[in-house]
Amino acid sequence: MRDLFGCGRAMVMATAAVFAIGCGGGGGGEAGGGMEEEAAGEEMASPVDMATAGGINAMVMFEGMAPEMDAIDMASEPDCAARYTDTPMAEEVVVGDGGGLANVFVYVREGLDAGMSFPTPGGAVVMDQVGCRYVPRVVGVQAGQDLTFRNSDGLPHNINASPSENRGFNVSQPVNMDTNRSFPLAEVMVPVRCDVHGWMSAYVGVLDHPFHGVTDMEGGADLGMLPPGEYVVEAWHERYGTQTANVTVTTGETAMVSFSFSEAMAANAVVPMGEPIDPHGHAAHALASETH
Amino acid sequence: MDAHAHAHEMPWIRRYVFSTDHKIIAIQFLLMSLFFLVVGGLLAAMIRWQLGFPSEPMPGGMLLPDEMMAPTPAGAIMLPEFYNSLVTMHGTIMIFFAIMPLLVGVFGNLLIPLQIGADDMAFPRLNMASFWMAFPAGLLMLVSFAVEGGAAGAGWTSYAPLSASGEYTGVYLGQQLWLISLTILGFASLAGAVNYITTIINMRAPGMTWFRMPLATWALFITAILILLAIPILAGALIMLLFDQTIGTGFFLPASDGEPLLWQHLFWFFGHPEVYILILPAMGITSDVLANGARKPVFGYHAMVLAIVSIAFLSWIVWGHHMFQSGMNPMLGTTFMITTMVIAVPSAIKVFNWLGTIYKGNIHLHTPMLHALGFVSMFIIGGLSGVFMASTPVDVYIHDTYFIVAHIHYVLFGGSLFAIFAGVTFWYPKMFGRLMNEKWGRIHFWLTLILYNLVFWPMHSIGIQGHMRRIYDPTQYEFLQPLQPINQFITVCVFALVAVQAIYALNFIISIWKGKKAGNNPWHANSLEWTVPSPPPHGNFELVPIVYRGPYEYSAPDVEEDYWLQDTPPPSETAAPALEPQPVAD
Numbered sequence: 001m002r003d004l005f006g007c008g009r010a011m012v013m014a015t016a017a018v019f020a021i022g023c024g025g026g027g028g029g030e031a032g033g034g035m036e037e038e039a040a041g042e043e044m045a046s047p048v049d050m051a052t053a054g055g056i057n058a059m060v061m062f063e064g065m066a067p068e069m070d071a072i073d074m075a076s077e078p079d080c081a082a083r084y085t086d087t088p089m090a091e092e093v094v095v096g097d098g099g100g101l102a103n104v105f106v107y108v109r110e111g112l113d114a115g116m117s118f119p120t121p122g123g124a125v126v127m128d129q130v131g132c133r134y135v136p137r138v139v140g141v142q143a144g145q146d147l148t149f150r151n152s153d154g155l156p157h158n159i160n161a162s163p164s165e166n167r168g169f170n171v172s173q174p175v176n177m178d179t180n181r182s183f184p185l186a187e188v189m190v191p192v193r194c195d196v197h198g199w200m201s202a203y204v205g206v207l208d209h210p211f212h213g214v215t216d217m218e219g220g221a222d223l224g225m226l227p228p229g230e231y232v233v234e235a236w237h238e239r240y241g242t243q244t245a246n247v248t249v250t251t252g253e254t255a256m257v258s259f260s261f262s263e264a265m266a267a268n269a270v271v272p273m274g275e276p277i278d279p280h281g282h283a284a285h286a287l288a289s290e291t292h
Numbered sequence: 293m294d295a296h297a298h299a300h301e302m303p304w305i306r307r308y309v310f311s312t313d314h315k316i317i318a319i320q321f322l323l324m325s326l327f328f329l330v331v332g333g334l335l336a337a338m339i340r341w342q343l344g345f346p347s348e349p350m351p352g353g354m355l356l357p358d359e360m361m362a363p364t365p366a367g368a369i370m371l372p373e374f375y376n377s378l379v380t381m382h383g384t385i386m387i388f389f390a391i392m393p394l395l396v397g398v399f400g401n402l403l404i405p406l407q408i409g410a411d412d413m414a415f416p417r418l419n420m421a422s423f424w425m426a427f428p429a430g431l432l433m434l435v436s437f438a439v440e441g442g443a444a445g446a447g448w449t450s451y452a453p454l455s456a457s458g459e460y461t462g463v464y465l466g467q468q469l470w471l472i473s474l475t476i477l478g479f480a481s482l483a484g485a486v487n488y489i490t491t492i493i494n495m496r497a498p499g500m501t502w503f504r505m506p507l508a509t510w511a512l513f514i515t516a517i518l519i520l521l522a523i524p525i526l527a528g529a530l531i532m533l534l535f536d537q538t539i540g541t542g543f544f545l546p547a548s549d550g551e552p553l554l555w556q557h558l559f560w561f562f563g564h565p566e567v568y569i570l571i572l573p574a575m576g577i578t579s580d581v582l583a584n585g586a587r588k589p590v591f592g593y594h595a596m597v598l599a600i601v602s603i604a605f606l607s608w609i610v611w612g613h614h615m616f617q618s619g620m621n622p623m624l625g626t627t628f629m630i631t632t633m634v635i636a637v638p639s640a641i642k643v644f645n646w647l648g649t650i651y652k653g654n655i656h657l658h659t660p661m662l663h664a665l666g667f668v669s670m671f672i673i674g675g676l677s678g679v680f681m682a683s684t685p686v687d688v689y690i691h692d693t694y695f696i697v698a699h700i701h702y703v704l705f706g707g708s709l710f711a712i713f714a715g716v717t718f719w720y721p722k723m724f725g726r727l728m729n730e731k732w733g734r735i736h737f738w739l740t741l742i743l744y745n746l747v748f749w750p751m752h753s754i755g756i757q758g759h760m761r762r763i764y765d766p767t768q769y770e771f772l773q774p775l776q777p778i779n780q781f782i783t784v785c786v787f788a789l790v791a792v793q794a795i796y797a798l799n800f801i802i803s804i805w806k807g808k809k810a811g812n813n814p815w816h817a818n819s820l821e822w823t824v825p826s827p828p829p830h831g832n833f834e835l836v837p838i839v840y841r842g843p844y845e846y847s848a849p850d851v852e853e854d855y856w857l858q859d860t861p862p863p864s865e866t867a868a869p870a871l872e873p874q875p876v877a878d
Contacts (some may be wrong), residue, residue, distance in 0.1 A: 156768070158372075162459070169441075170462040172372035173764070176349055177362040 046121045047116045048227055055254035056223040056247055058106040060215045060235055063262040066095035072199045079155050080132035080197075089139055092198065093237050096185060100219020101261055103138040105189065105205040107212035108223060109244060111231035114280040118209045120144040124180065128156050129173075134192070134202035138238070140212040141204060143186050149179045156196055163190040164274025166206070186277040188236060203238060209279055235259040241269030310424070313830055314401045319723055320423050321397030322716070328389035328430060332482040333790050342370045344783025346765040358444055373462060376445030379762055383448025384470065387570065388477055389430045391704060394712045395573040396481070396519070397426065398486050400512045402719060406821035406828065407509045409497025409837040414490040414852035418483050425480035429473045436469035444470035447762060449563070451556040452544030456536040464537075471534040478527040481519050488516035497820070499839030503597070504858065506819045506843040507590060510597050510659045511576025514604045515569050522565040529558035556618055560611035568583070568607040570704060573598055574711030575642055578664045580843070581714045582646055583815050584652025587854050592645040598753040599638035606635040616684050617691045625684050632682035639675055643668065654847065654854070658815070659733030663714035666741050670706025674699055677752065692762070695755025701748045713737070713796070721814055721826040726807030731800050736795040743789040750778050812864030817853040819843040823859050
């Protein structure tokens, strides 16, 4: 007759034991920190021999009159609007005083030795949100590298990244805060937008090597030091599409590569998004083999 | 060898963990679902914190990971994605892992064999399998909080295409675990339903005719039929949605020529019978407890049975009232409006019969009776607001507002949960051999009733004023800012309401050891479970009981006491019974 009574007590005790075990599970929470340290210790050295390396500098100019950008209506976000003395303008095309085209992502598209692999940089690239705009608007990261989205506005933003090759995400930032994400696969470009503020957009170029840069107001970008060789360099702009150029890198020299964009290119531009990147030129090799 | 002795020979793990005894399985379901009730309540408290004090640091929030909370110098602030998960998981856990297993898993298992005079379920191993599918399904649902992207965030109704692609919510694995968990739970429910139906049809004791069955068992029988027919539809829809998520089908994705409205039709074709799965057993429990507390037969017993059957039938042709806003031929909308209003008729029959049952009764306001009366009064409020929403023009305005949140909680909390409190307290002796403490039971009831109304009644008001249902930060909308003091008031009351449940939890736990010993029939009730010891031994009945009358013969003029057990032979047969009780087959 007392079976069930005894059972009830036993079950309550068993349940309590399960909860106790569950509560004790939090003890392993420091594992993440340990792994980070380990990863830092195992970081590979760059395969580029600096004694024989040469550099690439890109210069991107805008030809003709820069188009007038639309004014951004920030009436829906008075806190942001109040931060501007002049009417904020869209930043799709930003041309410096000297005619340099800013926010162009320039990178080595083909030519790297197929056997080369590059360690993931330890530091994070930061894309900030200031005055309801992304700063910078275009960034380049290496696959797997931390990308920090920062909310310096202290008002609600969301970061909606829509890659094609990588997994997308849509995270919110209601207050001043950082959110870290990374993309494991090379992809040019990953569009990012804020759904709260329809005018906010940005782009992330993801490569599996470090040879890339984003042009400044003078139109210049430093792609870093590479092994000597023949390379195909591509310049990407969100409105004017892409251009490529062949570049030869020689030891101890900095090769200059120039691009020129104009408003006429906007009409027929195909702006690639989410294209897989083949810096080692596998596709070109395969094509050449088939031809032979 | 009798069944009792046989049970003692079994190892502990077979008796109490992988048990095939329906009473043990009932206790297992009880502990599982009470745990999930606590989890669901805590999720609700977090939701209310955000609504009452949006973007302010949540107490204890620093204990949660950065994926859920944004750490700031002042403390941790809830992230919108986590809020979406909280809303989704509160609804999911409360409906599928708390209320449903409490009503069907606990009372179905505990009461059906005892009330019909059977030694166990028809398929004891299937019964065990049912629990051991439900429990891991619940754990799987909880685990989804810890995976990348967090738990599902598309709402408990999981509308497509929001739920069909992780790109919209940022939730991938969490949504898939949600789908897998509910599919497994669906199989658990089906196993239980097959068992209940088979047991009731085949294993009733001699003399236990259909219309001598207690209304709790009647309600569980009809509920099991609803489960048997409704769950496969949900399971099918869940699997289709899982395929959309994982293998690239496009049943519900417009981009793949899929049809998001198909999900709504499938979900609500299951979902509205589900509403009655969540209320019919509560109605049955209430009927049993009210008759006992009023010391009167249930008024209109046959009408009560027919009302249960009518509600079950009508529940299949009202699902469109959830979709008045979703795009529907107006003629079809009108049809659904009419069928929905028709279902109020059998519901009203039950309410009037409950009132008839207690009218001029010799009312004993014991704790289960208080909870049963609480059920009736709150169900009336919830039912009436349901009639509001049945009217298409009204629903178009109040759809997806806090009015509907108030309605569902008046039905599921004020309705089902009060009946669960009534039922657990009433049949506690049949699980643990003792009674729960009356004084603390009454204190818990009154505090819960008052606080519950303070929480949910104002939601009608803010809903009418346009307060949206699923919203992270109401203060972002200028027209909602004047309602913020009400939101804060509701939040404070929710914290008090959650805290008050500790009284019930403590009463429940302490009474297992310290409660007053119950004896066979502490409530002086009539049905067969009260003829056996508390708790009943394995096999329940030493001899197969013979049933002579219905379960509600209270205050019958033919006997001295004001109750008359179903298996007590009538005075005319005491000397020479027409049927001899037979031993239970081993």
